[in-house]
Amino acid sequence: MQRIIIGNGIAGSHAAAVLRRRDPDCQITIVSAGALLFYNRYDLPDVFRGRGDWVDYLVYPPSYYDEQNIKLRRKTLVKDVDPNKRTICLSHREALSYDQLLVATGGTGYIPERLLEYSDSMISFNNYRLAMMVRKALPDGGVVIMLGGDVLGLDLARTLIETGHSVVLVAGDRTFWPHEIDADDRPRYLEALRRMGLEVVDGRRIDRVESSHGKRPARQVIFEDGEVLKGDVVMPFYGLTPSVDFMSSAGIDIERGILVNPQLKTTGDDIWAAGDVCQIWSPQQNAYHFYYGWKNVKMMGEVAARNMTGDEVPFSATVDEQIQLQEDGTIYSPFWEYD
Amino acid sequence: MSIEHPVYLEDKLEQIRTSGRLHYRSKSLPTWCPGCGYYSMTEGVTWALNEIGTANEDVVVVSGIGCASRFPFFMETYGFHTLHGRTLPVATGIKLANENLTVIVVGGDGDGFAIGGGHIPHVARRNVDITYLLFDNGIYGLTKGQVSPTSALGFKTPTSPFQNQDEPLNPLAMLLAYGSSWVGQAYAGRPDHLAEMIRGAIKHRGFSYLHILSPCVTFDKTDRTYRRLDLEVRDLPDNHDSRDRLAAMSEASTTDRPALGVFYNEQRRTLGDALDAVVEKAGGVPRRLAVRQ
Amino acid sequence: MNSVQTDVQIAVCGSAGDGTIAVGDILKRAMARAGYRVIAFDEYPAEIRGFGKCIARTRITTGQVYSMKPKTDVLVALNDGHAIPHVSEVRDFGAVIYDSAPIAAVQEGWHVSGHLRPGHLPYGLPMREISEQSTSANRSRNIVALGFVAGLYRLPRQAFIEAITEKFRTKAEEVTKTNVAAFNAGYERGGETYRFDKLEFGPPARRARSSLSTMMTGNHAIVRGCLEAGIETFFGYPITPATSIMERLAVEMPKHGARLLQTEDEIAAISATIGAGFAGARSATATSGPGFALMTEMMGLGVMAEVPAVIFVSQRGGPSTGMPTKTEQSDLNIAVFGGHGDAKRIVLAPTNVEGCWRCAGRAFEMAEAYQVPVVVLVDLYLSNRYETVVFPDTPPFLPKSWKPMHRDRQADLPYRRFELTTDGVSPRAVPGDVGGVHTATGLEHNEFGRPNDLSDMHLQMTEKRHGKLNAALKHPGITVCKRFGDTGKVDVGVLTWGSTFGEALEATILAREDGIRCAAMKVVMLSPLPVRPILRFLNDCKVVVVPELNYEGQFANLISGALGRPVKRFNRVTGKPIDVIQLLQAIRGAAGKRKWRKSAA
Structure with missing residues (x-):
């Protein structure tokens, strides 16, 4: 039995561990676009606490993969999936055969279309390499201009402020993503962010993002009204887009994410999906629903792996998805809780 | 030499003593069997060196293994008694090391054409400026009479008790084909002619090959005897053109009536010349042995 | 300047025709030009044509080292099939560089990227594409890969361009231009690639002095x-x-x-x-x-x-x-x-x-x-x-000379070419020397060179031929044997000869880091054997290990035979240099369990 997992995040890595536990003899291959072994992306704010070496972020030592007999292929991009031949085709023109496939590619940071042309002037925080780029670009006590402000960004903001940096949040409709906040409550929540030390700019539309042509600070955001906001680093935090492009010709149902039933099975034979990439059918809501957060994603990996090895268990969210406004006037997201 | 005019021993000895030939003979007494053709060859070499006037110290006689192997010990020159079949490459090394030297290789048919046969074509084609005196008695004498590459078909010896089944080589034809620049044949039973041929071979600039026919008086009483060779040998025709390799080949092919004389003789670039040219091409200056003690 | 000690081994592996050896050649010449120390060793097939495996390994250092490293830091795979078996020689957190855009579809399991160990860091590089873009031909994949390595580690670009120019000096000017273009394209790509591995190149220890x-x-x-x-x-x-x-x-x-x-x-x-x-x-x-x-x-x-x-x-x-x-x-x-x-x-x-x-x-x-x-x-x-x-400015070697024939020798006494002397060396004459006429022979002979097989003569001459060589042990300007590592009594001695010495010394250094008292001796003169210093060494060692690239231990036999001492043999016939780590383990084994601190490297 050859099982391939595309994606080396929490969902994929946990699924691999569960698969191995439940089936000691099968072949497990994790295909990863990244260069590193599995690490917790949620830990990356620690780069500002002096945890610079990527080795320190690894969840497992290199020997884990040998001990568990899990093959990890890194820097490997999947170009498409052929459910009829049961192969995945890699960008270097090698096809891998599978008996079962788990898609756990997660999502990449979403950037609104009008800002795409300024990508070069912004640094997202999707992986270790980018985290190190931010650290390098940000001087001690420097200013980060944070666009959007999803919960990942706000978590980073907490660390940045704690480590003596300044964060200017350009708030918008993605602020607090994936939490949804009523328009009435919004001012209170933004106020809470100010209490937490962020400078919040709200209700302004960005015209463009530029480098300051060699002058410090290195970046500037120019609003439509002409006002200029200067900072050392501009970081977009507009939530995630599921990484599903490579599945487009596979003939399985995709909406924004890959559509799966509560057992995380896709509409394709022997293909499951787990993590930020999938939209799960919720019979209660009678709709497909994204579930976010470390614990949910890990649970999806677990459920998928169990169902791939004969169970028929449905996924149920384990985390209360409500953001909390705490007594001290700050906010707290359950998504900030990691093991 | 004719029997009509008697030769007295005293006169002959006097003639030898005053000729200067003994200057090239060492005080060691030869160890060959009485009547052996090597005596003629020794006399020929000393006479030729004396005629040419080469200094003793500028001559190196190289031998291999066989009855010829002791040859250098009877000469008052430098000598190198080497291994079975390896005379020619050793001589090549000596000559290339010091072009001033006159290098004479002596050896038999076994040493030359059996064990050492692989070296002959290369010395010949390269035209190494040495002289090869090949003493062909068609037998291994020193090991007491075994068959050799030039033994006749049907020859019976201790190692061919049911007669020799191998076609003998034709050394002269081989040497001509190899591109030897001087090829001649002499007969131990005609010592004066042999001596002159040796002189010609030594004087030749380039590789000279002198094939010397001789009996083995001890181990071959039947096949290649003085009596038989006396009858068989002939002189090369007067009109033989020694610049004509094809004509030489033709003469060499009459093995039942071996011809005596210079079959072939050409002047061409020696290996030493060629290597000097290489040195000049590389922008160097040909080096001659500097150390003289 | 920082004081990073450089010690990096780069291996290029491809098939004959990929330009593997050529790339290795440029790499080592460039690094030597830049002033680094270089040890390099190529492996290539016996066949001239065909697709045999070539590996060019180069170890680049600032300090003195003695052999190739047991583990490679960077592997450049120009041919996946050939490189796959060598991926395992890359150390943990070392780099593997491979073609991420091969020209033809790859059979499942035959791409290098699928064979990396978990500790390796992958660098996919579209070598062929970059070659085509920079030179409008795909032939310069190898040079692109070289450029990538150089750019990745910020190696001095000028030294490489000089080495490339020198390499193609005899070819058309266009060839050099093409290769420099390919190199530069690879260099740029390397320079912009994020590096996860922990390799550091410090500055070279000295300025390159090309003449010396x-x-x-x-x-x-x-x-x-x-x-x-x-x-x-x-x-x-x-x-x-x-x-x-x-x-x-x-x-x-x-x-x-x-x-x-x-x-x-x-x-x-x-x-x-x-x-x-x-x-x-x-x-x-x-x-x-x-x-x-x-x-x-x-x-x-x-x-x-x-x-x-x-x-x-x-x-x-x-x-x-x-x-x-x-x-x-x-x-x-x-x-x-x-x-x-x-x-x-x-x-x-x-x-x-x-x-x-x-x-x-x-x-x-x-x-x-x-x-x-x-x-x-x-x-x-x-x-x-x-x-x-x-090398020294002036060659140290003596001009031609030997013990000369006596010039005042009376002419009527024959020259004794093989005269029995106290040191066994006879005055020598060579052809051309007046008065030195003699015959040298393979027969046993007397002092004059005349054949002589009397018992006494054979004994005297045999003694002469053996005895005269003892002086060679004290020949000036050459080390006949030398001891390295710990002095005095040691737990383990490594007795070596020939090319194996480098690996042996590296293993000795590692063993000493482990806390084992360890010394190595190299024996350069195998005949006559420097018996006394070897014996002193053996007396200082509790155990003697003799590593050799042969099956039965020819040197061990020589030593045991000459000195009557048992030694511990370490023999390999892999066709490759000795693996330093394996030898280290043998040294640990010989030292006994409690003699070393660290666990296996």
């Missing part, structure tokens, strides 16, 4: 030694891995007015060498196992007739044709004992490239001083490996 510090192979160093010693004649026959000695001499010797001849076989080669030696020339030949086997009879004549000659032997896998392009140390027996009779000769086995040069030059002195053939025994690994060497 040279990078060369063992065979090339032998050639240099020959030329500096004033070689006059060379006779040889092509045979791997000795051929490059003759090839290079063929270019260089004529410039010095000297003569080289390619003979019809190895027998002719040694015969002419002995002939030229007899005639007074500094003369040499070079061969490998099969050719050397043919030479032994003539070498015996050289011993008997007391003729100076130098024989370079580069060992390869044997017996018979064996493994012509793989290294081995299985010709010690034939070098020391080969041939018939009591034919004692001098055998020198250098341990590194500098030693090749030194032994080559001194071999000519020794051959003349002791009137004997001298074998210089190297192996494919040493013949072909590159090292940076600093």
Whole structure:
């Protein structure tokens, strides 16, 4: 039995561990676009606490993969999936055969279309390499201009402020993503962010993002009204887009994410999906629903792996998805809780 | 030499003593069997060196293994008694090391054409400026009479008790084909002619090959005897053109009536010349042995 | 400047035709040019055509090192099929660079990226695409990959461009331009690639002094030694891995007015060498196992007739044709004992490239001083490996000279070429010397050189031929053996010869870091054997390990036989240099369990 997992995040890595536990003899291959072994992306704010070496972020030592007999292929991009031949085709023109496939590619940071042309002037925080780029670009006590402000960004903001940096949040409709906040409550929540030390700019539309042509600070955001906001680093935090492009010709149902039933099975034979990439059918809501957060994603990996090895268990969210406004006037997201 | 005019021993000895030939003979007494053709060859070499006037110290006689192997010990020159079949490459090394030297290789048919046969074509084609005196008695004498590459078909010896089944080589034809620049044949039973041929071979600039026919008086009483060779040998025709390799080949092919004389003789670039040219091409200056003690 | 000590090993692996060896060549030359120390060793197939595997390994350092590293830091895969078995030689957190955009579909399981160990760091590089973009041809994949490595580690670009220009000097100018363009494109890509691995290149330890510090192979160093010693004649026959000695001499010797001849076989080669030696020339030949086997009879004549000659032997896998392009140390027996009779000769086995040069030059002195053939025994690994060497301004080798024939000798007393003297060395005359006329012979002989087989004479002459060589142990300018590592009593001694010494010393250094009291000794002169210092060394060691690239332990036999001491053998016949880690484990084993602290590296 050859099982391939595309994606080396929490969902994929946990699924691999569960698969191995439940089936000691099968072949497990994790295909990863990244260069590193599995690490917790949620830990990356620690780069500002002096945890610079990527080795320190690894969840497992290199020997884990040998001990568990899990093959990890890194820097490997999947170009498409052929459910009829049961192969995945890699960008270097090698096809891998599978008996079962788990898609756990997660999502990449979403950037609104009008800002795409300024990508070069912004640094997202999707992986270790980018985290190190931010650290390098940000001087001690420097200013980060944070666009959007999803919960990942706000978590980073907490660390940045704690480590003596300044964060200017350009708030918008993605602020607090994936939490949804009523328009009435919004001012209170933004106020809470100010209490937490962020400078919040709200209700302004960005015209463009530029480098300051060699002058410090290195970046500037120019609003439509002409006002200029200067900072050392501009970081977009507009939530995630599921990484599903490579599945487009596979003939399985995709909406924004890959559509799966509560057992995380896709509409394709022997293909499951787990993590930020999938939209799960919720019979209660009678709709497909994204579930976010470390614990949910890990649970999806677990459920998928169990169902791939004969169970028929449905996924149920384990985390209360409500953001909390705490007594001290700050906010707290359950998504900030990691093991 | 004719029997009509008697030769007295005293006169002959006097003639030898005053000729200067003994200057090239060492005080060691030869160890060959009485009547052996090597005596003629020794006399020929000393006479030729004396005629040419080469200094003793500028001559190196190289031998291999066989009855010829002791040859250098009877000469008052430098000598190198080497291994079975390896005379020619050793001589090549000596000559290339010091072009001033006159290098004479002596050896038999076994040493030359059996064990050492692989070296002959290369010395010949390269035209190494040495002289090869090949003493062909068609037998291994020193090991007491075994068959050799030039033994006749049907020859019976201790190692061919049911007669020799191998076609003998034709050394002269081989040497001509190899591109030897001087090829001649002499007969131990005609010592004066042999001596002159040796002189010609030594004087030749380039590789000279002198094939010397001789009996083995001890181990071959039947096949290649003085009596038989006396009858068989002939002189090369007067009109033989020694610049004509094809004509030489033709003469060499009459093995039942071996011809005596210079079959072939050409002047061409020696290996030493060629290597000097290489040195000049590389922008160097040909080096001659500097150390003289 | 920072003080990062550089010690990085880069391996390029591809198939014949990928330009693997060429890339390795440019890399090592560029790094040497930049002032680094370099040790490099290429492996290539015996076949000229076809798709055999080539690996070019280069170790780049600032400090003194003695061998290749057991683990490679960076592997560049130009051919996936060939590189896959070598991925495991890359250390944890080392880098593997491969073509991420191959021209044709790859069969499942045959792409290098699928074979990386979890600790490796992958760098996919579209080599072919970059080559096509930068040179409009896909031929320069190898140079693109080289450029990528150089850019990734910020290596001095100018040194590479100079090395590329030098490499293609004889080709059309366009070739150089194309390759520089490919290199630059790769360099740019490398420069913008994020690096996860932890390799650091510090500044070179010294400025490159191109006139004095040279990078060369063992065979090339032998050639240099020959030329500096004033070689006059060379006779040889092509045979791997000795051929490059003759090839290079063929270019260089004529410039010095000297003569080289390619003979019809190895027998002719040694015969002419002995002939030229007899005639007074500094003369040499070079061969490998099969050719050397043919030479032994003539070498015996050289011993008997007391003729100076130098024989370079580069060992390869044997017996018979064996493994012509793989290294081995299985010709010690034939070098020391080969041939018939009591034919004692001098055998020198250098341990590194500098030693090749030194032994080559001194071999000519020794051959003349002791009137004997001298074998210089190297192996494919040493013949072909590159090292940076600093040579002295003036060559140290003595000009041609020997114990001369007495000039005041009375003319009526015959010259005694083989005169019995106290040191066993007889006054020598060579053809051309007035009054020195004599015949040298392979027969046993008396002082005059006349054949003589009386018992006393044979005994006296045998003693003379053996005894005269003892002085070679004190020959100036050469180290016959040397001890390294801990002094005094030690737990483990590593006794080595030849190319294995580098690995042995590296293993010794690691063992000492483990807390084992450990010393290494290299023995350069294998015959006559420097018995006393070796014995002193053995007395200092609780256990002696003798690592060798042969099956039964030819050196161990030599030592045990000569000294009557047991030694612990460590033999490998993999066709490759000894694995330092395996040897280290053997040293640990020999030291006993409690003698070392760390767990396995």
